[in-house]
Amino acid sequence: MIKYSVIIPIFNEEGNLQHLFDELRPVMSALGSTYEIIAVNDGSSDHSSDTLSTLALRDSSFKVINLSRNYGQTAAINAGINNSKGEILILIDSDLENNPADIKKLLHKLNEGYDVVSGWRQNRWRGKFLTRKFPSLVANWLISKISGLHLHDYGCTLKVYRRQVLFGVPLYGEMHRFIPVYSYWRGGRVAELPVDFRPRKSGQSHYNFY
Numbered sequence: 183m184i185k186y187s188v189i190i191p192i193f194n195e196e197g198n199l200q201h202l203f204d205e206l207r208p209v210m211s212a213l214g215s216t217y218e219i220i221a222v223n224d225g226s227s228d229h230s231s232d233t234l235s236t237l238a239l240r241d242s243s244f245k246v247i248n249l250s251r252n253y254g255q256t257a258a259i260n261a262g263i264n265n266s267k268g269e270i271l272i273l274i275d276s277d278l279e280n281n282p283a284d285i286k287k288l289l290h291k292l293n294e295g296y297d298v299v300s301g302w303r304q305n306r307w308r309g310k311f312l313t314r315k316f317p318s319l320v321a322n323w324l325i326s327k328i329s330g331l332h333l334h335d336y337g338c339t340l341k342v343y344r345r346q347v348l349f350g351v352p353l354y355g356e357m358h359r360f361i362p363v364y365s366y367w368r369g370g371r372v373a374e375l376p377v378d379f380r381p382r383k384s385g386q387s388h389y390n391f392y
Contacts, residue, residue, distance in 0.1 A: 185215035187268030188285075191258035191339075192234070192276040193224040199233045199276065206274075206282045207241070213286070219244045220262045221276075225252035255339075260353040271343045273358075279303075280340040281378035288342045288375060297347045297370035298362045300333055301340035301377035331366040333374050340377055 188210065192199070203219070210217045221234050223246060234246045247261050259273060270292065274280045280301065288299045326332040336359050347365040351357075362372045 183216070183269065184218050184267045186210065186213065186217040186270050186272060187262075187266035188217065188219045188272045188274060189259060189262030189266060190219070190221050190274055190276050191224055191255045191262070192221055192226060192230055193252060193255075193258075194226045194228045194230060195276045196226070196229045196233050198278045199230060199237065202276055202278055202282070203237055203241075203244070205278075209282045209285055210243075213289070217243060218266065218268060220247065220266055221245070222247045222258040222262045223249060224254070224258040225249050254356075256353050256356055256358040259358045263348060263353070269345055271345060271348065273339050273341050273343075275339040279380055280338075281380060284340060284375075284377040285342070288340070288377075291373050291375055292342050292344070294373075295371060296373045297344045298365045298372045299342050300335070300362050300372065300374045301338040302333070302335040302374050303338050303379040304376050306335075306379045325360075325363075329360075329363040329366070331363050331372060333362060333372075335374070336360070336362075338377070 188206065190202070206219065210219070221244070223231055223234055231248060238244045238246050245265070247265055249258065249261060263271060270289070272285055274282065274285070284301065288301065291299045325336050341362070343361065347368070347370045348361065351361055351364045366372050
């Protein structure tokens with residue numbers, strides 16, 4: 183049985199992929215348990231597919247799923263979940279804005295008895311209060327108010343889940359953002375931890391959210 187499945191939705195990130203996996207592999211190896219890395223190529227039009235194929239040839243724990251066209255981040259995540267085998271699922275962005283080193287502390291929190299641990303990106307909109315930070319604060323506040331689950335950052339992809347909390351969760355549109363809410367409504371324990379935020383070094387954002 184595989185302990186951890188890392189699921190990475192990818193769309194036109196050829197400039198970041200090698201760096202991501204160079205950081206991710208030692209983090210996962212240090213956990214001392216079996217793992218798989220599932221890269222879901224969401225119809226990229228750049229050379230992401232070629233880079234992923236090369237990486238897969240070098241590492242047997244690395245799997246690639248190529249979608250026929252760009253279906254969106256939720257569909258890519260859903261494909262990764264459906265093809266994963268791990269007891270614990272780890273979601274992370276492919277643009278290097280999430281730091282793989284934070285995975286360890288999220289898993290440590292999960293082991294305290296939680297079912298979902300969500301990342302909270304720190305200093306993401308520094309210097310952009312009116313144009314980006316304030317709308318983000320309002321959106322996250324509204325979702326928290328409506329759902330009853332208070333999170334500061336619903337848009338952070340970096341999250342860890344116990345596999346069972348995903349059973350029956352509808353994943354379409356942008357619904358992957360709200361998996362913590364579904365888990366909470368079904369009695370799951372949800373925690374949030376501050377995580378590192380790093381401005382991207384290559385390319386531009388494709389999966390936009392507050």
